[in-house]
Amino acid sequence: MIASTRRPPSPETLALLETRRSVAAAGLQAPGPDAGQTQRLLTIAARVPDHAMLTPWRFIFIEGAARAEIGARLAQAYRDHNGHMPEEKREKFAAIMGRLFPAPLAVVVVSRPVAGSxxxxxxxxxxxxxxxxxxxxxxxxxxxxxxxxTGWAATHQAALTILGVGVGERVAGILHIGSAKEAPADRPRPDVAALTTRWSPSEP
Ligand SMILES: Cc1cc2nc3c(=O)[nH]c(=O)nc-3n(C[C@H](O)[C@H](O)[C@H](O)COP(=O)(O)O)c2cc1C
Structure with missing residues (x-):
């Protein structure tokens, strides 16, 4: 018999994939990953399909005291660029910017496609x-x-400058990571059968 390299099934991984659910940033608190876990997490993050091994992405960490500082700068930038808005509304959103990083760790994933590739x-x-x-x-x-x-902080040029996102780069996502204050309820999930067709040679 030829030895198989087939990986044994992992019920734990399957259960995690079947039940994982996002938690709003405001619902996240300490603890977050420690230094060793964060390093491991980044190694996992970088282990993705990448056509021609271009590594067309990079990471920006926002943690510790930097969270309040960048929040304050984003709030001010929001005010500066939304002078046309009614003050009450502008201040409401500026306050949201000020509290944008409540989780112990935020990782900005920056997409940086290699031009001319x-x-x-x-x-x-x-x-x-x-x-x-x-x-x-x-x-x-x-x-x-x-x-x-994503949102304003991930797309507006003023915010991108504050984050340190350069020309030719875009924010693929801001990943807030921590521990949920409360277990989240699930949300409705897509009906995968309704989204699936099976190609047949008789169809145009
Ligand atoms: C590219 C991208 C950007 C997103 N931006 C936001 C956002 O700015 N605010 C938000 O509440 N959810 C945003 N979402 C949705 C959440 O990440 C998440 O899908 C949603 O809360 C449902 O969570 P779950 O299906 O992982 O449980 C975004 C999702 C993607 C893929």
């Missing part, structure tokens, strides 16, 4: 998305909770 930028961006998902799944496997968000 034979690999389409879209494929490179998908690889950055895979990095985000691996971070979320890896964090869940370590017993942490998290969420993948």
């Amino acid at each position: 034979a690999i389409p930028a879209f494929e490179q961006e998908l690889s950055a998305g895979a990095v985000c998902m691996n971070l979320l799944t890896g964090a869940a496997a370590m017993g942490f909770d998290g969420i993948w968000v």
